[in-house]
Amino acid sequence: MKKLSTPCYLIDETKLHKNMKKLAAMREQSGARLLLALKCFATWGVFDLMKPYMDGTTSSSYYEARLGYETFGKETHAYSVAYSSEDIKKVSVFSDKIIFNSLSQLRQFYPECSGVTCGIRINPGVSYSHFDLADPARTFSRLGVTSTTDIEAAMPMVSGAMIHFNCENEDVAAFEHLLAGISHKYGTFLEQFDWISLGGGISYTEDHFDALRFAQIIKAFSQKFGLQVYLEPGEAAVTHTTTLVTTVLDIVENTKKIAIVDASIEAHMLDLLVYRESAGFEGTVVRGSFPYQIAGRSCLAADIFGEACFQNELQIGDTIMIKDAAGYTMVKKNWFNGLKMPSVAIMRPDGHIDVLQESSYTDYKRSLSTELRI
Structure with a gap:
């Protein structure tokens, strides 16, 4: 996971297969x-x-x-x-x-x-x-x-x-x-x-x-x-198959500790912002000595994924995995602030990760205009 370039939508094949088997059973029975x-x-x-x-x-x-x-x-x-x-x-x-x-x-x-x-x-x-x-x-x-x-x-x-x-x-x-x-x-x-x-x-x-x-x-x-x-x-x-894998870029403090990650709620998990919901995070605890607000890197003041307590104090460079980043998420990602678009990867049952898609500056530029020759 440390070698995975972030931000990244990471699909877990095992979890996807679990959902498919449930759907197949319902399909057969109905x-x-x-x-x-x-x-x-x-x-x-x-x-x-x-x-x-x-x-x-x-x-x-x-x-x-x-x-x-x-x-x-x-x-x-x-x-x-x-x-x-x-x-x-x-x-x-x-x-x-x-x-x-x-x-x-x-x-x-x-x-x-x-x-x-x-x-x-x-x-x-x-x-x-x-x-x-x-x-x-x-x-x-x-x-x-x-x-x-x-x-x-x-x-x-x-x-x-x-x-x-x-x-x-x-x-x-x-x-x-x-x-x-x-x-x-x-x-x-x-x-x-x-x-x-x-x-x-x-x-x-x-x-x-x-x-x-x-x-x-x-x-x-x-x-x-x-x-x-x-x-x-x-x-x-x-549902429950995909995480948005992010990296902590900075930790600031304004009454509470705020961990800023290399993703954005508006650009990469827009539905949370639209419906005013908070994200879930892997590796968190109900109560802990290390509570943080997890925030995005865009200029939007409300670019906040949510709040969570962690077992250990967060450090710059740590990985934070944001839950449920598949449905109504990848289809809505956008180039707000010109932020790097998350790659898309799949984790195979043996733990191997294959990257399915990566975006570049060229994709960002092309999404805005194309050169016209007059």
Whole structure:
């Protein structure tokens, strides 16, 4: 680990395989097909490890659809809040299913989607979410059709639908209650569909999650309506698999001791900042003689990963490993302050580390402009 250039997103292959086995068991027990949500995790260098356990990918843009098609294969589903004419021409080349967010978009582009299965997103008006930012059923939500009249009008053009209504849901009873309400409200349409995606946002792979009960609920729902159910794990596929490995560059003191590392919360773990959450750190203790605030190196005053107690006093050059740096993290990294982009590496079961990707000054420069010859 000391030889690893930091900052670095380090994926643990053993932990990733553990998640995949849990997903595979749930897939077998429920009869659902599993699509990796690329909006959450798109590090395609590890897709070969994931392919045997999943059925394809789901995307939110042309780039994601193409990436899924080229690097993962199997089924490729596409959904976007709004497509342009150019998007549809490109997305339809790579996708097995295209899901439209509105009746107007479905009507506009349906003639161009011959040979591609079409679906419509339904907003059931109910959801499970701890965060208003991520609640698909929030007030004035633009995500999906809410009118049964619109769904009725869409029926001749679609063979299925997406109903995404969860965010970080670990409560199987709450999921069952919401699904029962959805079944009652949309039963007439569900009976006519061939397939349905229930989206992601469900913590299938957490140790305390009742995966068997969840699988039974999905199977019963599928059999009741004669549907092929799709689930779209993102965070659940990669949770607890990856750390952001950093090095302590300096230690300053302002009432408390602050360890400054060679990474940035805004540039390298943006979701923590957006949702105002603190990071977890490996090698910490509940109480200790050496408490520190762990801060990033950008100019943002609030570039703070969190606080933790360590067994020993931190020194410049020490390694700090920040937990859960996979889902909604690598896909959001950016060049704020021109900071070095973390490399991406994977630790094999025997402890060997392979570097999958490194960025350079050239990548930073190219991301901002290209030279024009006039």
